[in-house]
Amino acid sequence: MNREIRLQLISELITEQEVKTQEELQQLLFESGLSVTQATISRDIRTLQLIKVPSKDGTPKYSFKVDQDHLNSEKLRHKFRDALVSMEVINYFIIIKTLPGHAHSFGVLLDSMELAGKAGTVCGNDTCLIICRSPRDSVKLKQQLELLQK
Known part of the structure; x- marks a missing residue:
């Protein structure tokens, strides 16, 4: 075969x-x-590109990375709804303001996703800074993130 x-x-x-x-x-x-x-x-x-994700009983099982990206997108959608205060673009950066204590979880989700133009994140208590590769990438990525909010 x-x-x-x-x-x-x-x-x-x-x-x-x-x-x-x-x-x-x-x-x-x-x-x-x-x-x-x-x-x-x-x-x-x-x-x-199989990865291990939790199965129905909680033990790890093989899955496709695409499934994990979809799962993280859904988690991020919920995070936006529950804890987002504001989001703005400044040159190469997207600044996400969150409720206190939520910025790190935004960063974890954003870092786990393959997002075009994203170089990385830096997070504090209530602010998550997304560092983009170009000002144009930051605008495009913000638009993509705004679609998740809907």
């Missing part, structure tokens, strides 16, 4: 059921008629 078909099969297995270990994935592939080594599974996991 060629690599692309194997990657497709792994994607289907991860999507259809909670796969928690490489050994479990190896067994599922074997049951599907494919015998692969642990090293091959490890490479395939990196290729597919």
Whole structure:
């Protein structure tokens, strides 16, 4: 079986059921008629950019990074609704003012997301500073974040 078909099969297995270990994935592939080594599974996991996220019972399972970005977007949407005071652009920066004690959680969520133009964040108690790569990126990113608020 060629690599692309194997990657497709792994994607289907991860999507259809909670796969928690490489050994479990190896067994599922074997049951599907494919015998692969642990090293091959490890490479395939990196290729597919699979990550571990909590399953329904709280134990880690494999998932796609896209799913994690979507989950973080939803968390950020709730954070905006619950704790955002204001947001403004100043040159390369987006300044997010929050209720006291909430800036760090904004930073954690923003840092975990792949956002175009974002270089990083610096957070205090009630202020989260997003450092962008250009003034144009800061305007675009602010617009993107404003869409999450709706």
